Amino acid sequence: MSRLINLWCTRRRKVGEKLLLMPIFASPITLSLLASGLYLLPASVAVSQVSEGKVDINQLTINKANIHKTNIGKFAQQPTTVPVPTPTPALRVVVNSNQDGNVQADNQLTLREAVELVNGSLKLEQLSPAEQAQVQPLTAGSRIEFNLPAGATTIQLQKILPDLASPNLTIDGTTQPGYDATKSATAEIAIPIPVVAITPAANTEIFRGLTIVADGIAVRGLSIYGFNASPIKQQLGNLLIYDGVPKPVTLTTPPGDIVVAHKLPPPDISRQKPPSSNFPFPKRDIPPKNVTIEDNWLGLTVDEKIPTETSAFGVYVFNSQGTTIRRNRIYYHDGSAIITSVRGENTVVTQNIIVGNGLAGMPDALRFEGVVTNSQITGNLICANDGAGVYLFKPDGNVTLQNNKITYNGRRLRRAAVYLMGSNHQVIGNEIDNQTGPGVSVTAFPRNDIGSNSPAVKNIIRDNKFAVLEGLSIDLINQRNLDVSDFQKGDGANPKRDSSNRRLETGNAAINAPEFTTRAFPPSAMGVSIQGKADPNSQVTIYKLSDYQRGKDSIYDLGYGALNQPLTTVSTDQDGNFNASVSNLQQGDAISAIATDPKYGTSEPAVAAVIGEPGTFPNLTPNSRPQPIVPPQCTSRPKPPEPPPPPEPPPPPPPLKISVPRNIHFALDKSFISPASAQVLDRIAEVLQQYPVIVIEIVGHTDPRASDEYNLALGRRRALSTRNYLLRKGVAPERMTIRSLGESQLKVPGSTDIVDYARDRRAEIIFKDIRGVDIQIEEQEDDLQIERRRNQAQPSPVRPRRR
Numbered sequence: 101m102s103r104l105i106n107l108w109c110t111r112r113r114k115v116g117e118k119l120l121l122m123p124i125f126a127s128p129i130t131l132s133l134l135a136s137g138l139y140l141l142p143a144s145v146a147v148s149q150v151s152e153g154k155v156d157i158n159q160l161t162i163n164k165a166n167i168h169k170t171n172i173g174k175f176a177q178q179p180t181t182v183p184v185p186t187p188t189p190a191l192r193v194v195v196n197s198n199q200d201g202n203v204q205a206d207n208q209l210t211l212r213e214a215v216e217l218v219n220g221s222l223k224l225e226q227l228s229p230a231e232q233a234q235v236q237p238l239t240a241g242s243r244i245e246f247n248l249p250a251g252a253t254t255i256q257l258q259k260i261l262p263d264l265a266s267p268n269l270t271i272d273g274t275t276q277p278g279y280d281a282t283k284s285a286t287a288e289i290a291i292p293i294p295v296v297a298i299t300p301a302a303n304t305e306i307f308r309g310l311t312i313v314a315d316g317i318a319v320r321g322l323s324i325y326g327f328n329a330s331p332i333k334q335q336l337g338n339l340l341i342y343d344g345v346p347k348p349v350t351l352t353t354p355p356g357d358i359v360v361a362h363k364l365p366p367p368d369i370s371r372q373k374p375p376s377s378n379f380p381f382p383k384r385d386i387p388p389k390n391v392t393i394e395d396n397w398l399g400l401t402v403d404e405k406i407p408t409e410t411s412a413f414g415v416y417v418f419n420s421q422g423t424t425i426r427r428n429r430i431y432y433h434d435g436s437a438i439i440t441s442v443r444g445e446n447t448v449v450t451q452n453i454i455v456g457n458g459l460a461g462m463p464d465a466l467r468f469e470g471v472v473t474n475s476q477i478t479g480n481l482i483c484a485n486d487g488a489g490v491y492l493f494k495p496d497g498n499v500t501l502q503n504n505k506i507t508y509n510g511r512r513l514r515r516a517a518v519y520l521m522g523s524n525h526q527v528i529g530n531e532i533d534n535q536t537g538p539g540v541s542v543t544a545f546p547r548n549d550i551g552s553n554s555p556a557v558k559n560i561i562r563d564n565k566f567a568v569l570e571g572l573s574i575d576l577i578n579q580r581n582l583d584v585s586d587f588q589k590g591d592g593a594n595p596k597r598d599s600s601n602r603r604l605e606t607g608n609a610a611i612n613a614p615e616f617t618t619r620a621f622p623p624s625a626m627g628v629s630i631q632g633k634a635d636p637n638s639q640v641t642i643y644k645l646s647d648y649q650r651g652k653d654s655i656y657d658l659g660y661g662a663l664n665q666p667l668t669t670v671s672t673d674q675d676g677n678f679n680a681s682v683s684n685l686q687q688g689d690a691i692s693a694i695a696t697d698p699k700y701g702t703s704e705p706a707v708a709a710v711i712g713e714p715g716t717f718p719n720l721t722p723n724s725r726p727q728p729i730v731p732p733q734c735t736s737r738p739k740p741p742e743p744p745p746p747p748e749p750p751p752p753p754p755p756l757k758i759s760v761p762r763n764i765h766f767a768l769d770k771s772f773i774s775p776a777s778a779q780v781l782d783r784i785a786e787v788l789q790q791y792p793v794i795v796i797e798i799v800g801h802t803d804p805r806a807s808d809e810y811n812l813a814l815g816r817r818r819a820l821s822t823r824n825y826l827l828r829k830g831v832a833p834e835r836m837t838i839r840s841l842g843e844s845q846l847k848v849p850g851s852t853d854i855v856d857y858a859r860d861r862r863a864e865i866i867f868k869d870i871r872g873v874d875i876q877i878e879e880q881e882d883d884l885q886i887e888r889r890r891n892q893a894q895p896s897p898v899r900p901r902r903r
Contacts, residue, residue, distance in 0.1 A: 188220030188266060190238040194275075196247045200258045200301070209234045211244070211255050211298070218242040218266040241268035241316070245275035246296050253278075256301040260308060265363065267314045273321030274395065285404060286735040288481050288505075289451050291427050294397050297323040299407065305329065307355040309411075313363045318392040323402045324357040326409045328434065354441070356413035356433075357398040360391050360420040387443055391423040399457070400431040410434050410459060417444040424448045431455050435462035437485070440470055445497065447475040454482045455734045463487025463513050473497030480504045483734035486512035489532075491519045494545065498524040508534045508732040516541035516575065516590055520559050520607075523701075527561045534732075538571030538590035539564070539662070542607030542701070544579040555579075557609045561694070561702040566662040567646040573663040574694060574704050579605035593660065593704060608701035614640050614678070614693040615706060619659075620714045621691075627683035628711055634695040634703070636676040641669045645690040645708055648720040659707040661720065663692055687712045688719030760787045761880035764822060766861045768887050771817035773825050776883035781822065784865060785829035794875065795868050798822045800840040803860035808842055815840030822863040858886045 197208030203216060205228040216222035217235065224232055234247075246253075253276060264271070273296040274281060284290040300306040309324040362385040398414040401407055414430040414437040417423050423444065430437035430452060437457040438449055447468075454465045463486035466477060472495045482489040482504060489506035492499055506517045517535040518527055520542045532539045544555050566573040575590035593613070594606060602610040614634040621628050634640050646664030670680045672695070685691070689711040695703040710716050761784065764777040773781065788794060800815030800822075819838035827833060847859040859881070867875045 188218065188242075190240050190242045190268075191218055192236045192238050192243045192245065193217050194234040194245045194247050195255075196234055196249075198248050198252045198255045200256060205231065207231070212257075212261060214244045215262050215264065218244065218269055219262060219264075220266070221262065241270065242266050244269070244271045246273060248276060248296060250278065253295050254297040254299065256299055256304075257306055257309075258301055258304065260306050261310065263311045263313045263363070264317050265314050266317075268316035269314065270318040270320070271310070271322070272318075273323075276321075279321060284738055286429070286453060287738040288735050289427065289453050289479075290738070291397075291429050291453065292321065292395055294321050294323040294395075294402055296321070297325070297402055299324070299326040300409070308359050309357045310359070312358065312360045312388055312391050315389045316391070317388065318394070319358060320392070320395045323397040323400065325397075325399050325401060325407045325411055327355055327357050328409060328412045329355040354413065354416050354418060355411075356416040356435075356439075357411050358393055358396075358414070359416040359418060360388055360423055361416075361418040362386055362388065385419065387419045387421045388423075389421045391420060393423070393425045394427050396428045398428055398430045398437075399433045400429055406432045412461075413437070413439055414454075414457070415439075417441065417447055419443045420445075420447070422446040422448075424450070425452060426450045427452065429453045429455075430457065432459065433457045434460040436467040436491075437465050439467045440472055440475075442470040444468065444475065445471055445473045447472060449475075449477045449480060451479045452481070453735060454480060454485065456484050458486030458512065464489070464491035464515070464519075465509065466490045467493060468495050468499055469493045471496045472499055475499045477501045478503055481734065482506045482509065484508045484511055484732040486510075488515040488519045488537075489517045489535075491515075492521050492525065493519075495522045498522075498526075500526045500528070501530060502526070502528045504530045506530060506532045506535075508734070510536035511732075514570070516571070517569075519543070521545050521556060523556050523558045525559045527559070527564060529563045531565045532573075533565075533567035533569070533662070535568070536570050538575040539566045539569050539573040541575045541577060541590050543577045544605055544607050555604060555609060556607050557700050558698070559608055559701040560696060560698075562641060562696060563666055565664055565666075567664050569662050572660060572704055574702060576607040576610065576704050578602075578607075578610075593707075603700075608703070609699075611635055611638070611695060611697050611700040611703040613704040613706050614695050616693070616709045618714075619707075619709050620716055621709055621711055622713055623685060623687060623711055627681050628685045630680045630682060630691065630709075632678055632693065632706070633676045634672050634678060634693075635697055635700075636672055636674050638672050638676075638695040638697040638703075639669055640672060640678045640680070640693050640695050642667045642680050642682060642691055642693050643705070644685070645692055645718075645720060648690055648708065648718045660705060661690060661692065661708055663694065663705055667691070685711045686719075688716060690718040690720055760784055760877055761865075761882075762867070762877045763862045763864045763880065765858060765881070765884050766818055766863070767885040768857075768861070769814070771814065771821050773821055774883060774885060778825065780880060780883055781825050782829065785826055785831055788826070788831050788835065791869075793869055795835045796837075797866040797868070798836060798838045799864045799866065800838070800842075801845060801860055801862050801864065802843050803857040804843045804846060805857070806843075811842035812840050815842045818861075818863045822865070854887050854889060855884075858884050861885070 193209065193214040195209055195211050195214050197210050199208065199210055200212055201210075203213050203222060203226070205226065207228060207230040209227070209231045213222060213227070213231070217224065224235055227235075273279065273294050274292070276295040279292065279295045281292050283293060285293055298309050306327055307329045309327045310319060312319070393415055399407070399411045411433050413435045414428075414433050415425055417438070417440040419442055421443070425438060425448065435458065437454045439462070440447055449466065457465050465482045465485035465487070466489065468475060468491070472492075474497065477490060477499065478501075487510060489504075489509045490501055501518060509515075509517055514536045516538040517532045518530075518540040520527070520540065527540055540561050542556055542559050561574050564573075571590045572593060575592070576594055577591050578594060594610065597603070597610045597612050612635050614632050616630065616632040621630055630642060632640070643663035644665040644667055645661035648661040667682050667684065668680050670678050672678045690708045691711065692708045693706040708718075710718050761780045764773070764780050766777075767774065788796065798819045800817070800819035802811040802814050804811075806814070816838070819840055823836050823838050826836060843860070846856075848856040867877060869875055
């Protein structure tokens with residue numbers, strides 16, 4: 101645990117006029133030495149001087165004769181009286197000034213005053229009427245909101261803010277005018293752009309932005325950056341209990357943008373080794389519960405720039421239970437973006453964008469240490485950080501990593517993308533690529549069961565997609581390779597287990613990698629049948645490879661590549677044999693496999709095989725080292741919204757089915773309107789008056805008995821007679837046109853029957869809806885005028901030459 105209280109390996113900073121290169125010591129003895137040295141500080145060296153960087157490192161004379169258990173216990177465990185806090189009423193406080201400094205009654209309410217109001221350390225009557233107008237009572241849970249002037253939305257702190265000590269407090273930057281919850285600068289995960297920023301004033305060193313010490317606190321919609329401390333202060337910060345009086349947590353916890361810790365100073369953790377009865381903290385050190393940190397930009401300015409002064413850490417979960425960190429952009433920190441320390445149970449890190457962290461110290465994007473039982477890291481984009489994407493360092497408890505995109509990490513230090521210590525972790529469904537190191541490393545260090553000296557086991561690694569790795573997709577580290585570079589970067593493929601001792605000295609108890617029966621499997625019309633051998637009663641997953649390591653530049657033996665696409669999972673029998681049938685493979689594809697045993701965890705990959713006859717060369721691109729991209733393109737801009745589609749044209753109106761005749765008939769060689777035809781036209785006129793959108797064309801026709809010229813003229817007279825009748829009935833002339841077709845459109849061409857002739861003598865009315873709608877109408881023959889037949893008793897009139 102002590103490794104995390106002392107924050108990072110080396111960092112150069114000016115303290116006074118001296119340039120220090122401070123190594124961070126990891127052992128409890130070192131902490132004890134520092135503790136004793138502090139205990140003997142001259143009386144003239146005040147706590148405030150230490151916190152402001154005014155202590156010369158040469159003043160810290162360590163007197164070994166005074167190193168004694170009594171002194172150490174006196175230093176760290178002095179009995180204290182903890183006052184019972186008085187509940188404060190819930191308030192809604194609106195910050196309308198970006199200024200900072202001492203609390204005073206003026207016309208503007210600052211963030212510092214807002215925090216003190218909700219904490220109860222500042223009374224409302226101490227403020228001016230104008231400030232009091234920004235405060236309203238609430239029934240439950242205080243809120244700090246913002247209404248800063250446009251162009252003055254950056255709060256530059258003069259000194260550290262008071263701890264956030266009001267349970268269920270919400271600090272909500274989304275309330276600032278101009279905040280747009282629908283607008284994001286990134287397409288991969290939508291995180292709105294903050295308007296309100298919190299940062300130290302120029303040339304001012306402030307350890308922390310926000311320090312959370314109470315349950316149910318939420319921080320959202322803010323940009324927080326620039327909070328750091330020189331190395332000597334980081335080392336001394338946890339040792340400032342030398343006079344036996346508890347100091348505010350702001351003097352004793354590590355630096356960062358947001359720190360979650362208990363209210364009292366941390367204990368001397370060099371003595372807090374499991375299974376100590378008060379591990380990890382005494383009972384009085386109550387962890388804040390159910391803290392939420394969401395929609396913030398940490399370490400990043402609102403215009404997406406690297407700050408002049410970078411922060412130490414993004415979110416430091418020093419002592420907490422159930423902290424949720426979601427939808428934040430966490431960029432450009434000297435150390436990790438998110439780090440847990442002594443206790444971080446049920447920590448949830450989800451849907452964050454974590455880029456470019458580890459610039460000057462602890463290089464890993466996410467570093468989980470301490471009690472982290474049931475923690476989850478899900479759905480994050482972890483890109484271009486200087487070390488591992490996720491680094492679990494001697495954790496007590498289990499962590500699940502699922503559905504993360506972990507890419508282009510290890511830019512300064514060659515490490516695995518995911519580094520596991522301890523047992524019972526799950527790495528499921530992640531995309532892991534472009535790593536200067538293995539995909540997932542499982543160390544041989546003891547598992548996270550308190551008091552156990554057994555190796556890490558039961559780490560399940562499945563359904564992940566790997567690509568472009570400088571190492572194995574899964575690397576189980578052996579205790580014989582305990583150099584820093586070995587357990588961080590991986591030690592390569594393990595030999596087949598040859599003794600029971602191997603289970604005690606290799607990650608995941610040295611579960612054997614599967615072995616294919618041959619290095620080439622020919623395809624067939626039914627697919628590819630793949631056989632092999634693995635540990636008995638294990639689950640074997642066949643993977644398609646995305647690349648193929650080979651040649652003199654290969655770090656590992658010929659035959660390994662990135663496990664890119666899981667194809668199928670089968671079980672081995674009691675002898676360890678497996679047989680899998682896969683259909684979506686082609687000639688030249690390369691495959692590998694991993695085995696998972698619920699008792700031991702997941703194995704390293706099998707030596708690859710190729711699809712094809714023996715001698716078939718893989719059709720993959722050989723890979724020996726990821727090609728760096730400077731800078732990596734971790735995110736992209738959201739695409740502008742598609743223009744709205746043009747509105748759908750209104751549906752055409754339904755066809756009008758009008759019960760109206762479409763024709764009238766005439767007598768032989770006549771063009772006048774008969775009484776029967778007049779009745780038909782009266783019905784037509786009613787319809788035209790009812791539907792003013794209808795226009796008509798009147799076409800005159802004749803039977804075939806006459807010349808074409810005569811019949812065209814006769815047809816025209818019949819059309820005119822029809823039009824004139826409708827005019828008299830009130831149909832507007834512009835709604836009617838006429839023409840004649842004569843005998844050119846007979847009802848029954850070639851017929852000489854007098855009934856067919858009567859049908860030919862007609863005026864047809866063509867109805868048209870100006871909206872383009874077809875009109876359904878009915879034929880009628882009620883006014884048909886048939887001439888007499890020749891064989892009737894009464895002689896027929898003489899047939900005219902014209903009709």
